[in-house]
Amino acid sequence: MKKKKMVPAVTITRLPVYLRYLNELARKGIPVISSHDLAELAGGNGPQLRKDLSFLGELGTRGVGYDVKELAHQISKFMGLDREQSVAIIGAGKLGTALLRYKGFAEKGFKIRAILDTDLQKVGKKINDLLINDVENLERVIKEEKIEICIITTPASEAQKVADRIVSCGISTILNFAPVSLKVSDEIVVRQIDLSVELQILSFYKTLTG
Amino acid sequence: MKKKKMVPAVTITRLPVYLRYLNELARKGIPVISSHDLAELAGGNGPQLRKDLSFLGELGTRGVGYDVKELAHQISKFMGLDREQSVAIIGAGKLGTALLRYKGFAEKGFKIRAILDTDLQKVGKKINDLLINDVENLERVIKEEKIEICIITTPASEAQKVADRIVSCGISTILNFAPVSLKVSDEIVVRQIDLSVELQILSFYKTLTG
DNA sequence: TATTGTGAATTTTTTCACAGCC
DNA sequence: GGCTGTGAAAAAATTCACAATA
Known part of the structure; x- marks a missing residue:
């Protein structure tokens, strides 16, 4: 800042x-x-x-x-969009894999270089030519792939731990889909997308209009 | 309003x-x-x-x-959250199906009652016990299932048409994932989630911090 | 004539500070 | 003594209106 x-x-x-x-x-x-x-x-x-x-x-x-x-x-x-940027997704659930396949990112120069999960059933499998990596290796992967932005799609219970680890690797920008308010120091920028919060907001306005 | x-x-x-x-x-x-x-x-x-x-x-x-x-x-x-609300998803692509399976909605009382698509390869298939319906039937489905909130996950090119149709059915609250600024009359409430916009915002702040 | 760039006015949101109540 | 509720102050964002200029 x-x-x-x-x-x-x-x-x-x-x-x-x-x-x-x-x-x-x-x-x-x-x-x-x-x-x-x-x-x-x-x-x-x-x-x-x-x-x-x-x-x-x-x-x-x-x-x-x-x-x-x-x-x-x-x-x-x-906005720093005149070059490619490397992104990692932490959490290879439904949402994480949907994001991995999302065309819009690559078009804008955001390359998903890694996807990680704790579930050993998933680790080692391939999606879109990308191996699912063990979250164990998070720090190494961030360094090796020169990750600049992380997307968190883990369950809420894991999100803060993951955030702490990626921040300690020097990542300063996070897109968080887990429904938790991440506690990070204030030079770290977190964008929060909370899907059910969005529907709850709409619920309120529906009662006004309908 | x-x-x-x-x-x-x-x-x-x-x-x-x-x-x-x-x-x-x-x-x-x-x-x-x-x-x-x-x-x-x-x-x-x-x-x-x-x-x-x-x-x-x-x-x-x-x-x-x-x-x-x-x-x-x-x-x-x-906020009108003390009762169940019926939701439809228009667009059974990767994102639409990920949302259909998302646990957080049901927990908050949002029941996905319908998912629709134009692709006849998809229509008739089942995801999570829910048949993919033809977008052709949009108006009928909204009425029959008493849909109150629609989630648009179609390609950008289809989103405005879909929005016009659901608005003309009396829907006044829309969660739009398609990367287009929907043009609707101002009693209609649209919440926009644009995934690549979020990364672009983070890109800007990364240049400040890093 | 058309349209930008921008100070000033207005509106909205946040923060402050303290009276009121348990 | 501790914590809420809120009017007032401050800050931030939006809108206005018009001078500047192609």
Whole structure:
């Protein structure tokens, strides 16, 4: 958490969405887009998009709009997406294996280099040409495969232990699917996806609308 | 979006997390907890938790804390979680089937009553005692199974069409895993989970820390 | 004329601090 | 003495509105 930290966290969550649509526009051969039109695609509004982009510099042209390819490039670079990154999945259950097979990661440059599990029934088996490794070997695998991001898909009871181990290997970014609030020091960034929490939130709003 | 709408959206996202830990405490037989201790478990702070709960009423006892079971009950009731809810999954790919098998949903009272797909190779097959239905039958299935929440796990290209159809059946709450910003009228609530966006966000923070 | 970039205003969320109650 | 509930203060995010410029 240092120099770039003046960029609001919410902006960071929106930039990848802009990027997705910019890449789509580029594929369609559209050279330029206005903040209003891009925001409409991405589900936001013009002023907000312009404010978001203003944190990266003056990337547009007044009276014209944004160069689609150039803006995509700038966002990619800013977010460190202009190179491949190595990811490990800890937990080879249903969700872990579904994520391993998910096409969207590789397309964005995230290479799943390892999947690990405690279950010796699973260890040694192959999914998508990747051997399931024993969690025992976690530290070694992270080092050897130069893992930068870990995805935790273990049962809740195991998640904190796994988190402690990967953090002590120097990993600072975690995507956690286990339904526990991980306790980590505050230079570690955890993104939490809790599937049943999402349905519970929807449950609340359903009672308002229905 | 009517009466209860004065409760901040962020509060709604935190209540299910409090509820998770309250249920855990109840299982352990702990009768009472302070805002400070519960917030610590849930990854927040005392004042914020108290402010969150204050929107539901005066649920604690000054000088004492919160009755664990009673607070769990109040939150459940407030969020409409005190009864079963029927869910459909549209898209029987890797992710859709992983979600179908996910234990966490049933535990929280969300029953997956239907899973649908366009692929006729899949239609008619069974997963977890549930027949994969043809998306053709979407409207009928939603009605017959009294579906209240839909989970979209189709490819991006299909998601908007599916969303339009389920909304026209009266569904007002959607959990969308397809990487598209769904365009729906504003009484419809969409929760978006975009897996590669999450990794892209982490990518940014990694460049700050590492 | 069209559209960006940005200070200022507004709204939302978080934090603070303390009165009120057990 | 300990802990909640909450109004007030502070911080963060969003929206507005308009000068700047192609």
